[in-house]
Amino acid sequence: MEAVLKYIDHELSDALDRLFELLRIPSISANPAHAQDCRKAAIWLKDYLESFNFSAKICETPGHPIVMAQTLSECSGPHILFYGHYDVQPVDPLDLWTKPPFEPYIKQNEQGEDVIFGRGSSDDKGQILTFLEACRAIYKTTGQFPVKITVILEGEEESGGEHLPDFLASQKESLRPDMAFICDTDMATPDVPAITAMLRGLVGEEVTIHAANRDLHSGLYGNAARNPIQILSELIASLRDGQGRVTIPDFYEGVPDIPEAIRLKWQDIGKTNDALLSPIGLKEAAGEKAFKAIEQTWCRPSCEINGISGGYEGPGFKTVIPAKASAKISFRLVGNQDPLKIRKNFRQFVKDFIPKDCSVEFEPHGASRASMVSLEGPVLEKVSNALKDEWQYETAIVGSGGAIPVVGDLQREFGIESFLVGFANVDDCIHSPNEKYNLRSFHKGIRSWVRILYALRDVNT
Amino acid sequence: MEAVLKYIDHELSDALDRLFELLRIPSISANPAHAQDCRKAAIWLKDYLESFNFSAKICETPGHPIVMAQTLSECSGPHILFYGHYDVQPVDPLDLWTKPPFEPYIKQNEQGEDVIFGRGSSDDKGQILTFLEACRAIYKTTGQFPVKITVILEGEEESGGEHLPDFLASQKESLRPDMAFICDTDMATPDVPAITAMLRGLVGEEVTIHAANRDLHSGLYGNAARNPIQILSELIASLRDGQGRVTIPDFYEGVPDIPEAIRLKWQDIGKTNDALLSPIGLKEAAGEKAFKAIEQTWCRPSCEINGISGGYEGPGFKTVIPAKASAKISFRLVGNQDPLKIRKNFRQFVKDFIPKDCSVEFEPHGASRASMVSLEGPVLEKVSNALKDEWQYETAIVGSGGAIPVVGDLQREFGIESFLVGFANVDDCIHSPNEKYNLRSFHKGIRSWVRILYALRDVNT
Structure with a gap:
C-alpha cells in the first residue's frame, strides 16, 4: 500500500x-x-x-x-x-x-x-x-x-x-x-x-399559474384583472407559517425527532449558526425558528423556491400583467416522509389556494425518500x-x-x-x-x- | 371637408x-x-x-x-x-x-x-x-x-x-x-x-433583494439560508391587505371619491365586471373588493407586479437558492397622489420588511401624477x-x-x-x-x- x-x-x-x-x-x-x-x-x-x-x-x-x-x-x-x-x-x-x-x-x-x-x-x-x-x-x-x-x-x-x-x-x-x-x-x-x-430525499415541482387568456396592459387592467405573479407570491408566502413551519397538510408526518446527543455533537465540531451562515454573508437562520441552522439542513424537511419567472424580465420596464407565472419549488425530505403523498398534498394545497377563475399546471421533477x-x-x-x-x-x-x-x-x-x-x-x-x-x-x-x-x-x- | x-x-x-x-x-x-x-x-x-x-x-x-x-x-x-x-x-x-x-x-x-x-x-x-x-x-x-x-x-x-x-x-x-x-x-x-x-399617473420601481453572497445548493443550505425569492414573494403578498387595499403607508392620500353619477353612467354604457373580464378569460374582479372592475381601472390607484425573476428559470430543475431575486412593480396613481412620496414610502416599506441580514436595491422607472x-x-x-x-x-x-x-x-x-x-x-x-x-x-x-x-x-x- x-x-x-x-x-x-x-x-x-x-x-x-x-x-x-x-x-x-x-x-x-x-x-x-x-x-x-x-x-x-x-x-x-x-x-x-x-x-x-x-x-x-x-x-x-x-x-x-x-x-x-x-x-x-x-x-x-x-x-x-x-x-x-x-x-x-x-x-x-x-x-x-x-x-x-x-x-x-x-x-x-x-x-x-x-x-x-x-x-x-x-x-x-x-x-x-x-x-x-x-x-x-x-x-x-x-x-x-x-x-x-x-x-x-x-x-x-x-x-x-x-x-x-x-x-x-x-x-x-x-x-x-x-x-x-x-x-x-x-x-x-x-x-x-x-x-x-x-x-434528505427530494420532491421537485414546477408550478405554473394561469390567469387571463393573454398578457394585459397593466394600465388598462391593473387592479381589476388577476395578476398571476401576485397569486404565485401569495401562494409562496403561505407555504410557511409565522414559525417557519411548512403549512402543507400532513407535511411533517414521518419526520423523526433528532437525538439530543447528536445535536450536541454537531455543536462540538463547530457547526454553529454563525459557522454555517457567515461564510455565505448571512447572520440569522431562516426557516423553522425552533431549530438551529445545521439541524435544519441535516435533519429537518425543507421547502425552497429554486426559481421564479413571470412577466417582463428584460432591461427597462414593461407595464404588463402576464397571462402566467411559474415557480420551481422543491421539498427536502427526512425520515419516513412519503414523497408521493407530499406531492399530492402540495398540489391539492395549490388548487385550493388559487382563485376559481385561474388555473394551475404542475410538472414533477423527481421524488425520492430520505x-x-x-x-x-x-x-x-x-x-x-x-x-x-x-x-x-x-x-x-x-x-x-x-x-x-x-x-x-x-x-x-x-x-x-x-x-x-x-x-x-x-x-x-x-x-x-x-x-x-x-x-x-x-x-x-x-x-x-x-x-x-x-x-x-x-x-x- | x-x-x-x-x-x-x-x-x-x-x-x-x-x-x-x-x-x-x-x-x-x-x-x-x-x-x-x-x-x-x-x-x-x-x-x-x-x-x-x-x-x-x-x-x-x-x-x-x-x-x-x-x-x-x-x-x-x-x-x-x-x-x-x-x-x-x-x-x-x-x-x-x-x-x-x-x-x-x-x-x-x-x-x-x-x-x-x-x-x-x-x-x-x-x-x-x-x-x-x-x-x-x-x-x-x-x-x-x-x-x-x-x-x-x-x-x-x-x-x-x-x-x-x-x-x-x-x-x-x-x-x-x-x-x-x-x-x-x-x-x-x-x-x-x-x-x-x-x-392615471405611474410610478415604476424595480426591486432587487439580495440574501447570501452567492448562489447556494438548496440541499446543503435549504431551510437555514434566506431565500430571496421567498422574501420577495412575502413582500409582494404583504403589499395588499385582505380587502385588496394597498398597505403602503399613506398610499391613498389624495385619492378622490368617484361621483355616484359617473359610476352609474359607466354601468349605462355596459362597463360591467363581466364585460371587462370575460373577454380576457376571467370572472371575478381582483384588487379592491369595494370597487367594480371599471372603477378600479379608471379611477382607483393600483399596485401591479409587471415582472419577477430569480433562481433557475431554464428547462429542467436546478436545486439552487439564488443570491438575489427581483421584481418590477408599478403603481397607477389617481387624483392628487404624489408619485415621489409614494416611491419614498414604498422604499421605506420594503426596507422595513426585509430581514436585517439581507439588502435591497431599487431602480426607479418613471414617476408621473394623474x-x-x-x-x-x-x-x-x-x-x-x-x-x-x-x-x-x-x-x-x-x-x-x-x-x-x-x-x-x-x-x-x-x-x-x-x-x-x-x-x-x-x-x-x-x-x-x-x-x-x-x-x-x-x-x-x-x-x-x-x-x-x-x-x-x-x-x-
Whole structure:
C-alpha cells in the first residue's frame, strides 16, 4: 500500500491532467442542448476505465447513458459497488464566473493552498476521480485489485436521475455487490473527514399559474384583472407559517425527532449558526425558528423556491400583467416522509389556494425518500479508521441536506448499505459560479480511497 | 371637408401602405439593442411629414430622438399641438405571436371585419397615423390647413419618457400652442366614440433583494439560508391587505371619491365586471373588493407586479437558492397622489420588511401624477360633436387606466389642456402578442380628425 501512496504523490500532476480533460466536457444534463456532451463524458470515462484493467461499457437509457465497469482480475475480497455521476449543474449566471466554467484552472487561495476551479470540479467529477485514480494507482503499481469493484456512473443525477432505478433493477440478478460507496459528500471541516449517515430525499415541482387568456396592459387592467405573479407570491408566502413551519397538510408526518446527543455533537465540531451562515454573508437562520441552522439542513424537511419567472424580465420596464407565472419549488425530505403523498398534498394545497377563475399546471421533477445509513458495524469502523489514518483526525458521522436518491435505490434493488465518503468542502460553491475543489481534497481523497480499499480486503461478507 | 373625406375613402389602401412601412420598423424603446430602429422610425416620420407641407426636424435627446414638425402655411385658426409616440413595447413572449410582430398584415375577424395586426398597430403608430393621414388628406385636397398644427412625436413613451419634459421645457418660449390633442386612447365601445378625461399617473420601481453572497445548493443550505425569492414573494403578498387595499403607508392620500353619477353612467354604457373580464378569460374582479372592475381601472390607484425573476428559470430543475431575486412593480396613481412620496414610502416599506441580514436595491422607472381634464367647455363640445357626426353615437366621457404623463407636462410647460381622442379598442392586445387595430378604427379615425380639425377652425383662443 505504501508503494501505491508514493505512486499517487509522484504522479499527481498526470492525475490532474486527466481530471481537467473530463472537466472540459460541458456535460450539463438538465439542458437538452448538452446531450452530446453528456455522451462524450461517458465515452471518456469508458476509455479511461479500460486503461487500468476495467471492462467498461456504455449502457443506453431513454436519457443520458450510464457507464458501467468491472475489475477484470479475480480476487477474494468483498464486491464493492462505486456510484458517481458525470453530469454537472447548469452554469448560469455565467457573468459571475471569473473564468469560463469549462476551462478548469488551478489558483492559490488566500491560505496559499492550490485550488481547482471549474464546473464539476467538486460535484462530482473531481470526487469520482479520487476513487478511480485510487483504483488506477493500485493497478499500475500492483497489477491487481484488493477487492472486486463495480463502477456505475450516471449522467442524470443533476436533472432528476429518472432512468437510474430501472437500470439498477435490470442488473439485480447479474450483479451481487456486498456494499456500495459513493463519493459525493463533504468533509466535516477542511481537516476532519466525514461519513455521511443522513441524507434528505427530494420532491421537485414546477408550478405554473394561469390567469387571463393573454398578457394585459397593466394600465388598462391593473387592479381589476388577476395578476398571476401576485397569486404565485401569495401562494409562496403561505407555504410557511409565522414559525417557519411548512403549512402543507400532513407535511411533517414521518419526520423523526433528532437525538439530543447528536445535536450536541454537531455543536462540538463547530457547526454553529454563525459557522454555517457567515461564510455565505448571512447572520440569522431562516426557516423553522425552533431549530438551529445545521439541524435544519441535516435533519429537518425543507421547502425552497429554486426559481421564479413571470412577466417582463428584460432591461427597462414593461407595464404588463402576464397571462402566467411559474415557480420551481422543491421539498427536502427526512425520515419516513412519503414523497408521493407530499406531492399530492402540495398540489391539492395549490388548487385550493388559487382563485376559481385561474388555473394551475404542475410538472414533477423527481421524488425520492430520505435515506438512513446505520451508525455502527465493522465496515463503518474500517472506513472510519482508514480515513483517520490519512487525515489524522477522528472521522465524524454527519448528515447532509443534499439528496442522493441512489442510496434508496441500492438498498431496494440489492439490499445493500451505502457508505458516503466525500472530500468536498462546504465552500466549494457547487451548483454556483466558480465551483472549486481543493487540490488537497483531490490528492488526499485519492490516498484515502487506497487506504479504504486495502482495509476492506478482509471484511467478511 | 366633404372632398377631403372622399379623398380618404378613395386613397385608404395607400394610407395603409404607409402605416405598414412604419409598422415594419421594430422601434422598441425599452431595449437598447433597438436604438437604431427608433431613430429609423423618427427619420421615416420626418420624411413623411415633409411630404405634405410640414417643416419637420429630428430633435436629439440623451435618449431616443423626438420628431417635431409644423404646418408651413399661415392660417387664422387656433394653434393645436398633436402629441404621439413612435416607439413600441417589447414583443416577448415571441412564441405567442401568430406572425412575426414586425410583419404587419390584414386579416378578417369572425365578424368579417378587416383587422390590422402587428406590434404598434394600435399603440401608437396606427393611432398617430389617423391624425397625420387626416392632415395629409386635407393638404393634398385643399393645399392648406384649417388650423396651425405642431406635431411632437416621442420615442420613449413605452420606456419611461425620461427626456420629453426637458424637451418641452426647451420649447416653452418659442412654441405657444392653444390646446393639445393626443391619440393614444380607446373608444368607449367599438361603436361609441370617447374623449378620455381621467388618466392615471405611474410610478415604476424595480426591486432587487439580495440574501447570501452567492448562489447556494438548496440541499446543503435549504431551510437555514434566506431565500430571496421567498422574501420577495412575502413582500409582494404583504403589499395588499385582505380587502385588496394597498398597505403602503399613506398610499391613498389624495385619492378622490368617484361621483355616484359617473359610476352609474359607466354601468349605462355596459362597463360591467363581466364585460371587462370575460373577454380576457376571467370572472371575478381582483384588487379592491369595494370597487367594480371599471372603477378600479379608471379611477382607483393600483399596485401591479409587471415582472419577477430569480433562481433557475431554464428547462429542467436546478436545486439552487439564488443570491438575489427581483421584481418590477408599478403603481397607477389617481387624483392628487404624489408619485415621489409614494416611491419614498414604498422604499421605506420594503426596507422595513426585509430581514436585517439581507439588502435591497431599487431602480426607479418613471414617476408621473394623474391628470384631470375638464369635462365641459366649447372645445370639448366641438370635438364631441365632430366625433358624433362621424360615428353616429353620442360621445362618451371616460377614464383610462393607462398613464399618459405628457398631459401633465403640457399643462405645466404651456398651461394648456389636452384632449384625448383615440380609436383603439379594449381588445387590441396592446403590450401583448398579436396586437391589432381595426381597419375601421384607422379609416374612421382619419375621417374623425378631419371633422375635428375643421370644427376647431373657428374656436376663439
